[in-house]
Amino acid sequence: MFQALSDPSRRAMVERLSHGPASVSQLAEPLAMSLPAVVQHLAMLESSGLVTTQKIGRVRSCTLDTSAMSNAEQWINARRTQWQRRLDRLGDYLDETADEDALK
Amino acid sequence: MFQALSDPSRRAMVERLSHGPASVSQLAEPLAMSLPAVVQHLAMLESSGLVTTQKIGRVRSCTLDTSAMSNAEQWINARRTQWQRRLDRLGDYLDETADEDALK
DNA sequence: AAAATACTTAGGTAATAGCTTAAGTGATTG
DNA sequence: CAATCACTTAAGCTATTACCTAAGTATTTT
Secondary structure (H helix, E strand, O other), X not given: OHHHHOOHHHHHHHHHHHOOOEEHHHHHOOOOXXXXXXXHHHHHHHHOOOEEEEEEOOEEXXXXXXHHXXXXXXXXXXXXXXXXXXXXXXXXXXXXXXXXXXXX | OHHHHOOHHHHHHHHHHHOOOEEHHHHHOOOOOOXXXXXXXXXXXXXXXXXXXXXXXXXXXXXXXXXXXXXXHHHHHHHHHHHHHHHHHHHHHHHHHHHHHHHO
């Protein structure tokens, strides 16, 4: 998942696909690399579940799978909120000790 | 950013840090690798902005920077919602043509 | 049926990533 | 002040990644 998104070319492909489905050559067109290279990137996006493809006739159509994307999003979110909870508890603790100080 | 999160060891380190700050050796302890390897991973996390560190005496303390994490989260979210908007427009179009069919 | 299109497969190469061990450095402890 | 501790630096090694070119294989077109 993160592995698949770690490459700038693949992120560009995901960005393109977020605007709608595309064929392999359409995905390749803006990228400065050979078609086989694009196909390799595509294979990674597919095996990570980010993209699904189906071949109709001689053209392969690629579409984004957003449910796979939200997995990555949720992982990040979980770590962020975990951290946030910790900060909140720390805040509570500091407030508490401030009260105790005030009582003295 | 995604580059930094693409390695499982680094994700484990981020996960550990989401529970609170840790020293380099504390980060290294659960990982099956040498300390220099951990330091290399840490350097990546730091240069990506995900983690900030400061050295006090001889121990380096590492903390998570959640604002950097939300950048990655937002990138994913932007692509996902872009896709969602497209599906919505497609739905509108289909509804529209359905109405036109109904008029015939 | 020949030619063009849209990939696909099969190699091969150069750069990078992810480790390792060995030998520092600078701060604390006994 | 010698030893220990917590890293840090340096060098090197292997496997993977990100490409490439060349030569296929199906599908359309003409």
